[in-house]
Amino acid sequence: MSxxxxxxxxxxxxxxxxxxxxxxPRQRDTILAFFERIQKQFPSMGRFxxxxxxxxxxxxxxxxxxxxxxxxxNHIGSGIVNPSSFEDAYNQDRxxxxxxxxMLSVNHLDIDSLDVxxxxxxxYAGSHDEVIAEALFGSTAFNCLLDLxxxxxxxxxxxxxxxxxxxxxxxxxxxxxxxxxxxEPGEKRPVVDEAITLSFTIRQYPSSTEKFDALxxxxxxxRLAEELMAEKIVPNFVQPLINVIAQKRLT
Numbered sequence: 001m002s003x004x005x006x007x008x009x010x011x012x013x014x015x016x017x018x019x020x021x022x023x024x025p026r027q028r029d030t031i032l033a034f035f036e037r038i039q040k041q042f043p044s045m046g047r048f049x050x051x052x053x054x055x056x057x058x059x060x061x062x063x064x065x066x067x068x069x070x071x072x073x074n075h076i077g078s079g080i081v082n083p084s085s086f087e088d089a090y091n092q093d094r095x096x097x098x099x100x101x102x103m104l105s106v107n108h109l110d111i112d113s114l115d116v117x118x119x120x121x122x123x124y125a126g127s128h129d130e131v132i133a134e135a136l137f138g139s140t141a142f143n144c145l146l147d148l149x150x151x152x153x154x155x156x157x158x159x160x161x162x163x164x165x166x167x168x169x170x171x172x173x174x175x176x177x178x179x180x181x182x183x184e185p186g187e188k189r190p191v192v193d194e195a196i197t198l199s200f201t202i203r204q205y206p207s208s209t210e211k212f213d214a215l216x217x218x219x220x221x222x223r224l225a226e227e228l229m230a231e232k233i234v235p236n237f238v239q240p241l242i243n244v245i246a247q248k249r250l251t
Contacts, residue, residue: 003082003083003084003085003086003088005118005120005229005234006082008120008234008238008242009120009121009122009198009238009242010121010122010123010195011081011082011120011121011195012081012082012083012118012119012120012121013079013080013081013082013117013118013119013120013121014079014080014083014086014089014117014118014119015077015078015079015115015116015117015119016077016078016079016093016096016114016115016116016117016218017075017076017077017078017114017115017117018075018076018096018097018100018106018111018114018214019074019075019111019112019113019114019115020074020075020076020106020110020111020112021074021109021110021111021112022074022110023073023074024071024072024073024074024076024104024106025104025105030103030104031055031071033103034071034099034103034104035048035055035057035069035071037099037103038057038069038095038096038099039057041095042059042067042092044059044060044067045057045058045059045067045068045069046059046060047059047060047061053072053073054070054071054072055070055071055072056068056069056070056071057069064081064082065080065081065082065083065084066080066081067079067080067092068080068081069092069096071104074112076096076100076104076106078092078093078096079092079117080092086222086226090218090222093116093218094215094218097214097215097218098215108206108211108212108213108214111206111212111214112205112206113203113204113205113206114203114204114214114217114218114221115201115202115203115221116201116202116218116221116222116225117199117200117201117202117225118199118200118201118225118229118233119197119198119199119200120197120198120199120238121195121196121197122195122196122197122198122241122242122245123195124195124196124245124248124249126248127153127180128156128178128179128180128196129153129154129155129156129157129178129180130152130153130248131196131241131244131245131248132153132156132157132158132176132178132196132241133146133153133156134244135240135241135243135244136156136158136176136237136240136241137153137156137158154180155178156178157175157176157177157178158175158176159173159174159175159176160173160174160175161173162174164202164224167207168205169204169205169206169207170202170203170204170205170221170224171202171203171205172200172201172202172203172224172228173199173200173201173203174198174199174200174233174237175197175198175199176196176197176198176199176237176241177196177197177198177199178196179194179195179196179197196241196245198233198237198238198241200225200228200229200233202221202224202225202228203221204217204220204221
């Protein structure tokens with residue numbers, strides 16, 4: 001399936017995270033062998049670096065589209081910025097799921113949770129909080145506070161988690177993050193050169209009664225994420241944000 005979401009935002013991200021219960025291996029040979037195996041599959045990933053407890057292999061970040069893989073203490077991350085298709089990103093994630101059991105000794109007992117995340121950035125130089133409040137809170141109870149004299153939204157970054165299964169092992173999280181900083185009285189309104197970020201995650205926790213199949217779970221989470229993005233997130237979150245940003249740029 002092609003990626004149609006890049007046309008709705010300034011940057012689109014499709015990420016996967018394997019969260020582990022035990023610390024991941026930190027031996028030099030193990031880490032280098034893991035990233036070398038990934039590079040054989042994706043030769044364009046030539047930038048390797050360490051940042052504190054994080055190891056990262058990625059493509060050139062200056063390009064509009066780039067791949068990345070990270071290895072942290074209890075997280076393995078995989079993603080593509082502006083992928084040409086969902087399947088392009090999924091194939092990279094599947095490779096990581098296949099490699100971690102025998103290259104990083106991550107078995108089904110060690111997996112704490114598995115995340116599939118769709119994220120979007122919306123560039124806007126004005127107040128992010130005002131955009132979010134107008135787009136997402138206009139018809140809610142929270143909006144009554146904005147009717148007060150001189151009221152103005154300054155911290156609007158909603159996040160909600162919803163269980164998608166009776167046992168609560170499948171959960172979805174939607175968040176909209178403002179990058180406008182809170183400032184002290186008397187200060188000038190800060191110039192914002194970052195983006196409003198919308199993030200939608202499907203998380204799967206392993207069951208205690210059966211062996212966790214990471215690849216099977218991943219495929220199901222991708223299906224759920226695609227369906228909910230199309231049916232719920234885009235019409236109810238993305239489109240209102242786009243509309244408000246467009247209106248404010250005209251004024």
